[in-house]
Amino acid sequence: MGGGQELPERMEMRTVVKHRTVGEVMTSEVxxxxxxxxxxxxxxxxxxxxxxxxxxxxxxxxxxxxxxxxxxxxxxxxxxxxxxxxxxxxxxxxxxxxxxxxxxxxxxxxxxxxxxxVTVHPEQRVVDAARIMERRHIDRLPVVDEEDRLIGITTRRDLLRVFLRTDEEIREDVAGAVCLHGPAHDADRLRIEVRDGIVTVEGAAGPEINTTALIRAAWRVDGVVGVVNRLTADRRDVSSLPPGGL
Incomplete structure (x- = not known):
């Protein structure tokens, strides 16, 4: 599921990918x-x-x-x-x-x-809470308000529901995030493949594409467990120069 595909033209619209927050998945009755x-x-x-x-x-x-x-x-x-x-x-x-x-x-x-x-706030992203759990080797995180009062709790099981997404759903969100970091005509030349939550981005990135920001944006999509960067620099401008360069 989610084989490599060219970015669709509809992705030219600059929509911001929505990230699930801890407040959306936490249990309020603690x-x-x-x-x-x-x-x-x-x-x-x-x-x-x-x-x-x-x-x-x-x-x-x-x-x-x-x-x-x-x-x-x-x-x-x-x-x-x-x-x-x-x-x-x-x-x-x-x-x-x-x-x-x-x-x-x-x-x-x-x-x-x-x-x-170790606590989290409701506005924090689910993916960040999951990484905290993994890093601290814990199974639950109390959720607190701005005054550090308990308002809920989230567990590995709660967070897992967010990561149970299809590769195609993840690919569409990654494609939308990619389009935020370069002109649509440049982003359309890139290919995105998602298998088991691992994203591979490949193609020739033009000078107007911030590849570092692009890869970071892919990491931030809910459900992504890994990102493989196979981007190469677009050499069209260099190859079109006359012999000897400028």
Whole structure:
């Protein structure tokens, strides 16, 4: 799907490619905890809601940290816990969730959470949030407003929905982005191919095309996982000079 094609003439219109934002894909109803939430209650929240982590907020709804299944099972799990499946982890949480009422008070969200929390704002692009998750090795990002108050949460699953796009859909958006970085008659000579989210741009780029900006624009299209630059310089002006040059 999405084999190489010449840019269509309709792409001469300078439309700006729309990027999905975190605010469009986030979940607004967030399961959350407070610093004094007990170990037992944390385990109950994770298992009953079938989630792998939740944010910890203060009395002003500002995010202090995040508690995950790993945080709760770290003290009980063996060194091989990273190889255990989700079902095994959930079973372990159910067991530790029934701890005796006199469990140490230090086992609270405030003592178990990972802090500071990595957060995003609703206006940030989905692709940027996905890259943050990949770079920080995390599965969820609390979404905060301009005052850092919790307003939602986004997960890898939420972001994945944006990247489940066909190669042809991606190619059309890349073609539109390419047309923003050079005259239409120059951009039309370029070829764009998309396979499995990897974009290949090839052809002779005229002097009026900003190839660096063009490649960056391709990277910014939702669903793009890689860009191959096979652009070459357009030598027509040079070849038309008389022998000996100017």
């Amino acid at each position: 399961v959350q905890a407070h610093p004094d939430t007990s170990f037992k209650e944390l385990a109950r929240l994770l298992t009953s809601h079938r989630i792998s982590g939740l944010p910890v907020v203060d009395d002003d709804d500002k995010v202090m940290g995040v508690v995950s299944q790993t945080d709760l099972t770290r003290r009980q799990a063996t060194r091989g816990r990273s190889r255990s499946g989700r079902g095994r982890v959930l079973r372990a949480l159910r067991r530790v969730g029934h701890v005796h009422p006199t469990a140490p008070p230090a086992l609270t969200a405030g003592g178990l959470m990972s802090s500071p929390a």
